[in-house]
Amino acid sequence: MAAGSKRQQIVNAADALFYSQGFAQTSFADIAAAVQISRGNFYYHFKTKDEILDAVIDKRLADREMLLAKWDETADDPARRIECFIKIVIVNQAKIMAYGCPVGSLVTELTKLDHASREKANQIMALFRDWLIRQFVELGCHADACDHALHVLSWSQGVATLAQTFKDEAFVQREVSQILEWLASIERETTRLQAISTKA
Amino acid sequence: MAAGSKRQQIVNAADALFYSQGFAQTSFADIAAAVQISRGNFYYHFKTKDEILDAVIDKRLADREMLLAKWDETADDPARRIECFIKIVIVNQAKIMAYGCPVGSLVTELTKLDHASREKANQIMALFRDWLIRQFVELGCHADACDHALHVLSWSQGVATLAQTFKDEAFVQREVSQILEWLASIERETTRLQAISTKA
DNA sequence: AATCATTTAGGACACTCGTCCTAATGCGTC
DNA sequence: GACGCATTAGGACGAGTGTCCTAAATGATT
Numbered sequence: 478m479a480a481g482s483k484r485q486q487i488v489n490a491a492d493a494l495f496y497s498q499g500f501a502q503t504s505f506a507d508i509a510a511a512v513q514i515s516r517g518n519f520y521y522h523f524k525t526k527d528e529i530l531d532a533v534i535d536k537r538l539a540d541r542e543m544l545l546a547k548w549d550e551t552a553d554d555p556a557r558r559i560e561c562f563i564k565i566v567i568v569n570q571a572k573i574m575a576y577g578c579p580v581g582s583l584v585t586e587l588t589k590l591d592h593a594s595r596e597k598a599n600q601i602m603a604l605f606r607d608w609l610i611r612q613f614v615e616l617g618c619h620a621d622a623c624d625h626a627l628h629v630l631s632w633s634q635g636v637a638t639l640a641q642t643f644k645d646e647a648f649v650q651r652e653v654s655q656i657l658e659w660l661a662s663i664e665r666e667t668t669r670l671q672a673i674s675t676k677a
Numbered sequence: 678m679a680a681g682s683k684r685q686q687i688v689n690a691a692d693a694l695f696y697s698q699g700f701a702q703t704s705f706a707d708i709a710a711a712v713q714i715s716r717g718n719f720y721y722h723f724k725t726k727d728e729i730l731d732a733v734i735d736k737r738l739a740d741r742e743m744l745l746a747k748w749d750e751t752a753d754d755p756a757r758r759i760e761c762f763i764k765i766v767i768v769n770q771a772k773i774m775a776y777g778c779p780v781g782s783l784v785t786e787l788t789k790l791d792h793a794s795r796e797k798a799n800q801i802m803a804l805f806r807d808w809l810i811r812q813f814v815e816l817g818c819h820a821d822a823c824d825h826a827l828h829v830l831s832w833s834q835g836v837a838t839l840a841q842t843f844k845d846e847a848f849v850q851r852e853v854s855q856i857l858e859w860l861a862s863i864e865r866e867t868t869r870l871q872a873i874s875t876k877a
Numbered sequence: 878a879a880t881c882a883t884t885t886a887g888g889a890c891a892c893t894c895g896t897c898c899t900a901a902t903g904c905g906t907c
Numbered sequence: 908g909a910c911g912c913a914t915t916a917g918g919a920c921g922a923g924t925g926t927c928c929t930a931a932a933t934g935a936t937t
């Protein structure tokens with residue numbers, strides 16, 4: 478077992494538990510049971526529950542950055558990359574139906590708790606937003622890039638919430654189809670406008 | 678002070694606190710302080726915290742039913758009524774930005790708590806869904822009524838979540854404008870189809 | 878004025894929580 | 908084998924929780 482591995486185990490377990498139960502409802506005892514560690518020993522790795530939360534948020538940030546970087550590599554078309562983002566709700570459908578969106582539900586909870594790390598959690602959402610903006614800019618819609626990015630992000634949050642509420646797989650599929658159609662129309666429109674401006 | 682008034686005060690205070698702090702994070706002490714009641718006296722009105730939750734959900738259900746009934750009366754065009762629903766995110770903008778959607782956030786929390794009253798809370802969302810379905814049916818789109826209803830509901834949840842995250846008023850306004858445009862296009866399409874079928 | 882049901886206050890109860898301390902364990906190095 | 912460091916286990920601590928009991932207060936009715 479490498480150095481810091483136990484710490485990482487704790488963060489991983491906390492990450493999963495914060496997602497499935499919520500931050501406030503997850504106790505040291507819960508995490509300790511998951512990692513098979515003494516409850517008292519916790520203090521050695523983390524001084525505070527909030528410290529664990531910060532570590533979890535850092536991990537989630539790093540995970541999402543890696544995911545976005547992978548999409549940046551594998552798909553060279555910005556529209557394809559946005560499609561990757563859209564299709565997370567299908568890829569993670571089971572978990573979303575059970576626990577909602579990991580990012581959205583954390584931000585919501587920390588807001589209600591008026592927690593100091595709320596801003597930090599917001600950065601994950603901001604990460605998605607900024608990445609989406611870059612994609613839409615690259616796609617050609619400079620003026621509307623921010624609007625479109627927030628639209629897609631908002632869409633994903635809505636789908637996640639309703640999927641969790643009604644557990645309706647067909648609904649998720651329909652919404653994905655519709656937003657993909659919307660994305661295609663955006664793509665067509667921008668290429669059309671680009672053709673005009675090039676001609677001029 | 679009329680009989681049962683104290684009970685109603687408790688439910689009202691709990692309603693507001695559950696919304697702003699969350700159900701689990703609201704203690705008997707919090708509610709007692711809000712209603713200026715002894716903590717021990719609570720047991721006389723409600724045996725259990727879950728009983729208060731059920732009463733709060735009942736109140737929210739009744740409130741929403743009243744709201745929808747009012748819209749049914751005041752607006753005779755189904756599209757107008759749907760517009761009323763859409764514009765709640767503007768009317769309640771301040772509270773939504775602070776605490777999110779009262780319905781969505783409660784369902785999300787109770788799901789993570791694996792709480793027995795989750796189904797009951799879901800009924801509020803189902804109430805909105807069914808009402809929206811009725812409006813879309815009346816508008817003329819029978820086959821797509823359920824899809825459209827869930828689409829609008831999902832949209833509202835997404836907007837609420839992102840409004841709470843980024844506190845961006847302009848974003849809310851844009852999203853409302855876009856969905857109203859979408860609604861208008863639905864309306865045009867159905868009247869067009871109705872004209873064709875009437876002619877045949 | 879006395880009675881009685883309704884409503885209230887205050888606190889006991891057992892439990893869980895996050896935090897923190899201390900003694901013991903494991904283990905590589907001299 | 909002995910030392911020293913990193914890691915662990917176990918439990919103490921006070922605060923806060925939901926629940927529940929009992930005695931006092933209130934107020935309408937007789």
